[in-house]
Amino acid sequence: MSLRWHILGAGNLGSLAGAALQRAGFDICHTGARHGAADASLHRHLIYPDGRQESCQWPGDTTGPITHLLIATKAQDTATALLPVLPRLRAAATLVRLQNGLGSLDGLPLPADCRIIEAISNSGAWRAGDTINVVAENPTWMGDGGAAALTPPDWFDALQPHWPALHWHVDMRRQQWLKLSVNAVINPLTALHDCPNGALCDDPALRAHAARLADEADQLLARLDPDWPNDTLVRALHLARATAQNTSSMRADYRAGRPTEIDYINGWLLRQAAPLALPMPAHAAIVAALH
Structure with a gap:
């Protein structure tokens, strides 16, 4: 697929999400400078509970336009990580917030026309260097609670078979x-x-x-x-x-x-x-x- 996803925060859950997006055939890259040189390639090796292993290599992108952004930083790091990225957001960009807690986007100058989708994951993983050790792949819910809440975005159906127990939920609150x-x-x-x-x-x-x-x-x-x-x-x-x-x-x-x-x-x-x-x-x- 030609749809490109940028990942902001490739920690445990961000890496799991990036791997699922890659399996679904989307073009993946990481952005931001939390992982060394911001434009350098990022490697992740995932080990799943059933013994499966998966390697991902995502190029860095510090200048390209962003239409779909997965925000998986720690909540307290959101403003620092996201503010430099905001000028690159295109009209009607989609932001998926995969974080613990609430309020991390409050007060940030987000474009008025962007679609913010909330994601809640109960999966567990821990990281050692570039290796993500997945403890459990538990259900994940996505939804935006807005006027379009009943209708998932077009990319959701393509992603769902590749993200274990992924569900669209109307009442995300x-x-x-x-x-x-x-x-x-x-x-x-x-x-x-x-x-x-x-x-x-x-x-x-x-x-x-x-x-x-x-x-x-x-x-x-x-x-x-x-x-x-x-x-x-x-x-x-x-x-x-x-x-x-x-x-x-x-x-x-x-x-x-x-x-x-x-x-x-x-x-x-x-x-x-x-x-x-x-x-x-x-x-x-x-x-x-x-x-």
């Missing part, structure tokens, strides 16, 4: 909130206490702290959505058990001294609570602690 509410419990607690996910189930003090964070999230989201299920703690503990030995991305960033996504997860909840005058002391405290 609910899917985003479901994931964010769980991340707002597991990620900051495991980062602050430097523990694997399963510790939230095994340690009574951590479980009690998780319950306070979950309760505050449910109170807020129920105010924003009367049909909110109020089950954040149940979902968080279920995921923590299923990934008991895993290290959350926030824990990994915090241990390495890197900025975390806290402002786009718990911080996003606090920003929604402020106009409602809804106190969220547990979330405010953990944001302050991780800063």
